[in-house]
Amino acid sequence: MKTMLKTILAAALALSATPFVARADSWSSYRIPESGTSVDIPVAIFTEMAGKPDGYGQQFRTSDGRADLTVQAVSNRQGLSPAQFLARKDPPSGIVYKRITPNFFVVSSIKRDKIWYDRCNFTRGYVHCVLVNYPAAEKRQWDRVVTRISHSLSGG
Template sequence: MKLILAATALLILAGVSGSSQAQPARWTTYKIPETGTSVDIPSSIFSEPAGRPDGYGERFQTADGRASLTIQSAPNAAHDSPAAFLAKKNPPDHIQYKRITPRFFAVSSTRGGIVWYNRCNFSHDFVHCVLINYPAAEERAWDDIVTRISLSLNQD
């Protein structure tokens, strides 16, 4: 059974990356020069540019458009704490995961068959965020990828 689950996860990731064979993700560091935000991203999975967010940064998506990644830095002019900033965004009531510390917040839930995950670190006058969306049916296959992206979010 474990072998079947592992094989299924590899097939899902192969589909996500757009290749016909399961291959390890190729990781690169993306940096926002204006704010010093940096994060490891699986560039072989999020291979397509998908526009710019508010503030500084970039959006990427998978070749098939099923998943997206936004790296963003935005001014925190009010100098809100992570809890206050998140409250101002009026998050939905049904959040499945929420962690708030004095330096960051991370929230996640599912909506319309899509898992959304947001992590924002706070430093100086900016909020540094990663926002990831992917199919809920592939959640297990995305766990390690989301964890690495989230934990690598950093700022100078």
């Protein structure tokens, strides 16, 4: 009986995430004029403005508040490398995925049942970032969306 209940709950959760995946075909480019940061955003998923981050940009969230997206550009007048910039942010020790190159870094992990994913690209003068938080239980449904957001990130 418990196994059957778990199966039904898992199926219900998967179906509840399906509308996000189905609506991920409506994308728009979001641009930060001050820095030249540009990224594709699934506008049917992230429907609400959710505030301003440090530097330039915008925070967005889903209508039910279970996921959010921050597009951000911050000054890098000091010319920090991706590794130096990340170290100064003092990321948590339990990072599940980390990739650092001369031009960008990506870090991701799980905190309080949510996956957090951060990618920052480095160009002369600015760090261009996307930060996405979404339910860990919906990882498969979000993978394609997060990948497209991440790969579309560019800067002036």
